Amino acid sequence: MPELNFQIEGAEVVPYAATPQIALKLRVSNATGEPIHTVALRCQIQLEVTRRRYTAEEQERLLDLFGEADRWSQTLRSMLWTHVSVVVPSFEGSTVVDLIVPCTFDFNVGATKYFHGLSGAEVPLCVMFSGTVFYARPEGGLQVSPIPWDKESRFKLPLSTWRSMMDAYYPNSAWLCLQRDAFERLYQYKVQNGIPTWEQALERLLTVNEVVGS
DSSP states (O other), X not given: OOOEEEEEEEEEEOTTOSSOEEEXXXXXXXXTOOOEEEEEEEEEEXXXXXXXXXXXXXXXXXXXXXOSGGGHXXXXXXXXXXXXXXXXXXXXXXXXXXXXXXXXOBTTSHHHHHXXXXXXXXXXXXXXXXXXXXXXXXXXXXXXXXOOTTOEEEEEXXXXXXXXXXXXXXXXXXXXXXXXXXXXXXXXXXHHTTOOSHHHHHHHHHHHHHHHXX
């Protein structure tokens, strides 16, 4: 029976996709040597937020996500980033496939807030694997075996990779999703005041709020 092992060897931005994506370079190897026909692989990707240190600036930027820094011993926990799947084609020994991770710049999503709040270094990931492996038996024919739930791989994703991806898909911009009623109120304010751009509308509202709060 195959004994599959998994290792993330690198990451790169997927260019020209419809939505932002990062490709994790996943090496799949078989320690027992049988020819592998196909692997139907399911992956859960966790952000291991407790496995790195945070500067005072990062702690302030992550206030919305984890609260005050003196409460982080209770609030700082690993976060689910996403679930992805991939079909690994036939191989013997080992092979490398792209594990495509869809990303978003929606600041209603916790992972986006986390990435945006960091100022440098790396993001510790833990990728946990499950699925089914189809392999050739010595006497011929195919055999099916599940992938054990304890299979995982850790990887430190360079923050520069995530930032390069967002700069490529959203150059000098960010994306904010609003509830429809909030959008309609903002749209009416923009039209009624003859403001040409959304940025100028928000700038005017922020300026008014600063004046009122001073």
